[in-house]
Each structure stands twice: as C-alpha cells, then as structure tokens.
Amino acid sequence: MSEQLKRDYQICEEIGRGRFGVVFKAIKNGDVFAVKSIEKLLASGDSLDAQCLLTEPKILQLLAPHPNVIGLHALYEDDHHLHMVLDLCDAPDLFRRVTLRAFAEQDAASVMSQLMQAVAHCHRLGVAHRDIKPDNVLFDGRDRLRLADFGSAEAFGEGELMSGVVGTPYYVAPEVVAGREYGEKVDVWSVGVVLYIMLAGFPPFYGESAAEIFEAVLRANLRFPVRVFHSVSPSVKDLLRRMLCKDVSRRFSAEQVLRHPWITSGGGARAVTD
Numbered sequence: 001m002s003e004q005l006k007r008d009y010q011i012c013e014e015i016g017r018g019r020f021g022v023v024f025k026a027i028k029n030g031d032v033f034a035v036k037s038i039e040k041l042l043a044s045g046d047s048l049d050a051q052c053l054l055t056e057p058k059i060l061q062l063l064a065p066h067p068n069v070i071g072l073h074a075l076y077e078d079d080h081h082l083h084m085v086l087d088l089c090d091a092p093d094l095f096r097r098v099t100l101r102a103f104a105e106q107d108a109a110s111v112m113s114q115l116m117q118a119v120a121h122c123h124r125l126g127v128a129h130r131d132i133k134p135d136n137v138l139f140d141g142r143d144r145l146r147l148a149d150f151g152s153a154e155a156f157g158e159g160e161l162m163s164g165v166v167g168t169p170y171y172v173a174p175e176v177v178a179g180r181e182y183g184e185k186v187d188v189w190s191v192g193v194v195l196y197i198m199l200a201g202f203p204p205f206y207g208e209s210a211a212e213i214f215e216a217v218l219r220a221n222l223r224f225p226v227r228v229f230h231s232v233s234p235s236v237k238d239l240l241r242r243m244l245c246k247d248v249s250r251r252f253s254a255e256q257v258l259r260h261p262w263i264t265s266g267g268g269a270r271a272v273t274d
Contacts, residue, residue: 001037002076005083011035015090026085033073036084057084059127059150068118070138070148089138089146094194098134102228103198105236109267111137112195114145116263119191120254122153123184129153130166132190134197156184169213170203174246177214185251192243199236200228204244220246235262 001011009026016023021038038053060072074085094111097103103111115137122129129136131152138146152166161181165172173189175182196204204222207213222244224237239262245251257263 001081002078002083005035005074005076005085008074009033009035009085021081025088032088034086034088036086038082038084040080040082053082053151055153056150057082059153059155060084062155063122063125063127063150066118066121068114068145068147069121070146086148087140087146089140089148091139091141091143093135093139094137094145094198095134098197098201102201105199105233105262105267107267108195108198108236109263109265111145111198112191113258113263113266115147115191115194116254116257118145118147119187120258122147123187123254126156126158127153128156128162128184129187129190130162131168131171132187132194133168133171134194137194169207169210169217170205172214172217174218174220175248177217183248185248185253188243188252188254188257191257192240195236195243196240199232200225204240220244233262233267235260235265236267239263 005011009028012025012027014022015025015034021036024035024037026033026035040053057072057075060070063069064071070089071087072084073087076083076085119129119132129147129150129152131149132147136147136149138148140146154162156162161183163181165176165179167176167186167190171190171193173182173186176186193203193205205213205216205220207216222241224232229237239257239260242250242252242260243257252260
C-alpha cells in the first residue's frame, strides 16, 4: 500500500472485496472514509477492464461534489495498486434492501428522488453511468443515497451518441441490447427497472439466461401483474411506462422524471399525469 496514503490516513479493517481489489476503512482527523485499492495487474489483462480502472477516478472528479454521488477525496498510486479514498457507505445497499422486502410507494419515491437527482446531475455534466442497478446504489451513515461504481461510465458531448454493450442484463436498455448507438436515456431505463423491482420484488423483463433476458428486454412488454400491483397507484405505473418506453424519443429524460407528480408528491400522487 502507498506509503503516502498510510502517512495521510489510518488504514483500518477490510470492509469489502471485489473483482479487482479490496476496500478498507480509513480514518483522517476523526473522519471515516473507504479506501478502494485496485490491483493494476488484474485489470491490465483486459483492455475494457483497464479502461474502467482509469475511467472511474476521472469521472468522479468531474462530478464532484454532489450529495447523491459518491465522493472521491484523494487518489494515490503505487507500483501495484490504485487507491481511491471515497465516502464511507456502510449502510445496507439497495440490492440488500430489495431482497428483504417490497417497498411502499413513499419509501420508493424517497429513493427514486435521490437517485434521479444523481442521474440528472451526471447528465447535465455530460456523463452517462451505463450500469445503474441496486448493487451500485449505496447509502451512507445518515442513510443518504450515493450512486457509485462509475467504471462503465462514459462522457458525452451535446448530441453525441455512445456505443458498446455495457451494463447488467436485467437493467440494460433495449437500444443497447440491439447494438445501436444510444444516448444518456439508457440510465433512465435502468432506473425504471430499479423502481419496478422496488415495488414488485422482481424485474419487469425476466429470463432464465442472459440471452432470454435480452430477448425480453428487446420485446419490452411491460406488465403489471394484478397480484402484485393491485394496490400500486396509477401515477407510479404511468411513470414506469414513461421510463421503460422502448421508443427513446418518447422516453422521459432524467429532468422529466424529477418533475413527474409521483416524484414531486413523494409517492403520494394518485392521479395519472397528462
């Protein structure tokens, strides 16, 4: 580990382990952080992985500061690792929470409002996350949402489109699966899938394999099974239809989602918007 990092921070116990490295708790001047230490050798064998290694710190520096985007406080490098000092998010992530229970609408709206604030901020600054899913939606000690894991993110200019099949099968937008060029609204689709899962406990487009999931995503046949959605408001169903819209020109932008009555009312709107 970087000697300068160890001089600046008190490195404590390991709190997580992923594909490329380890996350430690760290303390500086009484404040607690997370240090994500990524092994360069593990990432260097695959060009896409190597690109992700370099992308995340650059994107986080571009996006900072925002209360709903994970903050990068410092960056250290040694011969074998890249070390990112990040906000500590030690509360259960959204993946953990959705596996425990379906969300009431007001609880789901609270999460959605914060998540869409983060997404809208990214889009205003010309960044598409491209891998939004419950695993990447973290919460800090004050239970404030932090969007994380920007390794698949891409910066785009006004009117520019992106390419490449990036993301996780259940959450990826149909235009990505189809191999077409796409814009930042792929993130809105992914958040729509997250919202559906929060309310239903299962994804809207399902399959037993990645190929079957992709087929279901391409069909984009959005359904609201009565046994699950009988008590769900027409307003949130309307929002889901506008987020999970296969026609990208009709799909809501992040800013439009934030203005939808279901969001602005905190999940209390019962009427369908125009």
